[in-house]
Amino acid sequence: MNIKILSRDANLYSTKRLIEAAKKRKHHVEVIDYLYCDLIIEKKHPSIFYKGRLLENVDAVIPRIGASHTYYGAAVIRQFEMMKVFSTLESQALTRSRDKLRSLQLLTKGNIGIPKTVFTNYSKHTDEIINNVGGAPVVIKLLEGTQGLGVVLAETHNAASSVIEAFNGLHARVILQEFIKEAKGADIRVFVVDGQVVGAMKRQGKEGEFRSNLHRGGVANLIQLTEEEENTAIKAAKILGLGISGVDLLQSERGPLIMEVNSSPGLEGIEQATKKDIAGSIIKFIERNIE
Structure with missing residues (x-):
């Protein structure tokens, strides 16, 4: 097959791994900077x-669209869809997942638990x-x-009021969410491909840091999901229409709570934590849909 990876940087870990996995399975692969399309x-x-x-003669595309280029990236994916090219990420699913508010509304409509949000x-x-x-x-x-940027934990009522007022003054739209104390600064990243969990890791924030993102200094370890956690992640990906997703959830006293569903999840952390060939699972996903 002729596979195009829509990525701005061929040297990124995720992009390199997808190239390796495609070549290993005897496919022709090329990295395309979607902003130059x-x-x-x-x-x-x-x-x-x-x-x-x-x-x-493109058979499939694997979009790796940066958050700051969602609009044009979605337009490029849509054009490939019009050309009858299979995409691991549909254009509508990309725009849907990047809208945090809309995503949370859709998840709750689908009876998925989330932290209480305003x-x-x-x-x-x-x-x-x-x-x-x-x-x-x-x-x-x-x-x-x-990646944890633009996220603040306000410890007191006065601090929360000050942060909200500051963001309002900057005309920056924000959401407020309840703090899940029992999660203890950790969350779970569940990697879902084609309706199946292919890997999961627990991310723990560094001492004094409530955000568990690996980019913020968090550490990741292999975790065995409960049946409820696995089913919740699969259902969340399905509700947002994502063939590939990184579902972030918190362990709470009332069950798993979804924080976010990422449409372009990175491969480095999950592959290192699980020792699994996640990139290979993505290529097999393409093969099943093309064949």
Whole structure:
């Protein structure tokens, strides 16, 4: 097969591993910087030019779209879809998953547990907002934040009020979520491919840090999921329409709670923690759908 990886950097761990896995299974693979794709929109003849050449005979694409380029990345994926090319990430699923508020609304509609969440339009009623998520401590998140950036733990009611007012002053939209104390600064990343869990790890934040992201200095270890945790992750990926996803959940006294579902999850942490060939699972996912 002829596979294109939509990535801005061929040297990233995830991109390199996908290249290795595709070549190992005797496929032709090429990295395409999606920002350099020109989309030719024409009746019955949609096409894509990449750095001056026409992309032809493409069987599948693996999108690795950065958060800051969601709009154009989704447009490129949509163009491939119009060309009848299989994509491991559908354009609508990308835009749906990148909208944190919409994702949480869809998950709760599907009866998936999440930390209690409040979203307002720059409301001045900060006391009421904080109380609606159970009071301090409270987690405050920028809607556009990634990898733990734009996430604040306000330990006291006054601190939470100050942070909310500061973000409001900057016209930055935020959501407030209850702080799950029993999670103890840890979360679980579940990697789901084609409706199956292919790997899971528990991420623990460094001492004094409530965020468990590996980019923030957290550490990862292999974990055996409960049946409820596994089913919750699979259902969350299905609700958002994601063929490949990194589902982040917290262990709480009322069961697993979904924090976020990532549509372009990194491979480095999960492969190192589980010692599994996650990249290979992605290539097999493509083979099942093409064949």
